[in-house]
Amino acid sequence: MKAKPLQELVQCRLAERGLKSSRRREAILKAFFGAREHFTVDELYERAKMLDPKVGYTTVWRTLKLLAETGFAAPQKFHDGFIRYERVIEERHHDHLICIGCGNVEEFTDARIEKIQETIALSRRFAMTHHRMELYGYCRACDARRATRRKGRRNG
Amino acid sequence: MKAKPLQELVQCRLAERGLKSSRRREAILKAFFGAREHFTVDELYERAKMLDPKVGYTTVWRTLKLLAETGFAAPQKFHDGFIRYERVIEERHHDHLICIGCGNVEEFTDARIEKIQETIALSRRFAMTHHRMELYGYCRACDARRATRRKGRRNG
DNA sequence: TAAAATATGAAAATGGGTTTCATTTTCATC
DNA sequence: GATGAAAATGAAACCCATTTTCATATTTTA
Numbered sequence: 001m002k003a004k005p006l007q008e009l010v011q012c013r014l015a016e017r018g019l020k021s022s023r024r025r026e027a028i029l030k031a032f033f034g035a036r037e038h039f040t041v042d043e044l045y046e047r048a049k050m051l052d053p054k055v056g057y058t059t060v061w062r063t064l065k066l067l068a069e070t071g072f073a074a075p076q077k078f079h080d081g082f083i084r085y086e087r088v089i090e091e092r093h094h095d096h097l098i099c100i101g102c103g104n105v106e107e108f109t110d111a112r113i114e115k116i117q118e119t120i121a122l123s124r125r126f127a128m129t130h131h132r133m134e135l136y137g138y139c140r141a142c143d144a145r146r147a148t149r150r151k152g153r154r155n156g
Numbered sequence: 157m158k159a160k161p162l163q164e165l166v167q168c169r170l171a172e173r174g175l176k177s178s179r180r181r182e183a184i185l186k187a188f189f190g191a192r193e194h195f196t197v198d199e200l201y202e203r204a205k206m207l208d209p210k211v212g213y214t215t216v217w218r219t220l221k222l223l224a225e226t227g228f229a230a231p232q233k234f235h236d237g238f239i240r241y242e243r244v245i246e247e248r249h250h251d252h253l254i255c256i257g258c259g260n261v262e263e264f265t266d267a268r269i270e271k272i273q274e275t276i277a278l279s280r281r282f283a284m285t286h287h288r289m290e291l292y293g294y295c296r297a298c299d300a301r302r303a304t305r306r307k308g309r310r311n312g
Numbered sequence: 313t314a315a316a317a318t319a320t321g322a323a324a325a326t327g328g329g330t331t332t333c334a335t336t337t338t339c340a341t342c
Numbered sequence: 343g344a345t346g347a348a349a350a351t352g353a354a355a356c357c358c359a360t361t362t363t364c365a366t367a368t369t370t371t372a
Contacts, residue, residue: 018317018318019318019319020317020318020319020368020369020370021369022318022319022320022368022369023368024319024320024321025319041359041360054320054321055320055321056320056321056322057321057322058320058321058322058361058362059319059320059321061360061361062319062320062361065361077233077235079233079288081358081359082358082359082360083359083360097276097277097280097282099282100285106280106282108276108280110272110276112268112272113269113272113273116266116268116269117269117289117291120253120264120266120291121253121291121293124253124262124264124296125295125296125299126253126255126262126291126293126294126295126296126299127293127294127299128291128292128293129256129292129293129294130292130293131289131290131291131292132235132288132289132290132292133273133287133288133289133290134287134288134289135273135276135277135282135284135287136284136285136286136287136288137277137282137283137284137285137286138282138283138285139282139283140280140281140282143281143282143283174348174349175349175350176337176338176339176348176349176350177338178337178338178349178350178351179337180337180350180351180352181350197328197329210351210352211351211352212351212352212353213352213353214330214331214351214352214353215350215351215352217329217330218330218350218351221330237327237328238327238328238329239328239329
């Protein structure tokens, strides 16, 4: 139940920019704060439609871009072919663990790695602006499921 | 001048698969071995056309897929919107430094980082299959160029 | 409540990347 | 050096996530 104040904050920020609030926009914002932290545009679209069936695909896209511009969302391209967005609460860098089974995304950071990265860039006189690190594999649940299936096949 | 034996090796491998050699294919292979280690499809297309102006775009794509299947090339998606390929000489994992000025790509590996990554995955019971790490920024040359331009603007 | 500004969504456009298909080339065999 | 089956080719059509267009609807302001 802490979604509401955030949603209001977003609406304030939008208002500051001379943007208007509307039924559709509110539905999309509500869906945005109710979604998991990393989601595809389609996922958000489905969610928003549950709140207001008249919401259009285009508007969801547009609103996400708006949220990205205002800093509340950040687009992420992993390697499954379409853009995901993540909600940004406090702006801090992090990297991702991506489950290739269920598509779920977790975050992590490691100070040691960050430091080493800087050293590497420095040693090559490379003026690093940002970086990405993605670990792909199976999350605990998916891995267990796979193990079961393999065993089943062996026995069957 | 060590491109030739490699090109012959590729042609042998293709022959083993029952594939035929052809003027076009040879032009593309020659372009492939003459290109920089990481290149876009367009880059290779232009190069191949210089060797045989009749080479088509589709064939370049197809040949790259073929090279990827045979293990001589590996597709890479960075975040500038299109696929690059890299030549694979010896198959060993590495990560990338990508210049956002000129698009050039360098490689690196760091054993310490690899180790830490494994630890992170392990601690989350995440069955890691692979990972990607990309450092974005300006290479030495581009950074110098930018510094000059900034100075010029300040004085002008 | 009229005018001005902004939001909306259906449909069309975009643009890498892929597939199709009629035609051409290769190569083993005669 | 002819033959034909298999493979290669390229132009054009297609795919599909994302973006743009544009006529209409909604919100805000005055």
